[in-house]
Amino acid sequence: MTSAGDSFANADRAVRAVLDEVYQAWAENDPDAFVAPYAEGATALLPGTYLQNKNAIRATMADVFAGPLRGSKGIHDVQSIRFISARAAIVISKGAILMEGDTKPAAATRSLETWVLSEQDGTWRIEAFHNCPEDAA
Numbered sequence: 079m080t081s082a083g084d085s086f087a088n089a090d091r092a093v094r095a096v097l098d099e100v101y102q103a104w105a106e107n108d109p110d111a112f113v114a115p116y117a118e119g120a121t122a123l124l125p126g127t128y129l130q131n132k133n134a135i136r137a138t139m140a141d142v143f144a145g146p147l148r149g150s151k152g153i154h155d156v157q158s159i160r161f162i163s164a165r166a167a168i169v170i171s172k173g174a175i176l177m178e179g180d181t182k183p184a185a186a187t188r189s190l191e192t193w194v195l196s197e198q199d200g201t202w203r204i205e206a207f208h209n210c211p212e213d214a215a
Contacts, residue, residue: 092197092202096204099115101153107143113135120132120135121206149177153183167193
């Protein structure tokens with residue numbers, strides 16, 4: 079018999095694993111693996127950019143991995159996970175970009191992030207992502 083606490087712990091691990099998958103794909107600069115955990119209708123809001131679906135997210139990541147973010151890796155630090163139902167979670171994290179050859183991320187690459195994930199048929203998927211500069215001043 080699975081307790082509510084076990085179910086929560088399993089869901090928490092599953093949500094964190096989705097984000098880890100995204101960031102592993104970033105480290106490999108692989109746009110297909112990057113979007114694999116995204117839902118088809120996922121959206122992303124980045125400063126000045128609205129990406130309307132998984133295909134747009136993939137195309138953008140392919141462009142940046144081939145260009146300005148070539149060789150970079152994303153860093154993330156989950157601050158909180160709030161389950162708004164048994165099958166939906168909001169994640170707040172801090173992120174940064176470590177450019178190729180750098181030992182620490184530049185302050186300008188640090189961001190605050192919101193992720194919305196849902197579980198469907200036993201698989202957690204990213205439904206929405208938003209980030210903004212950590213220091214907007």
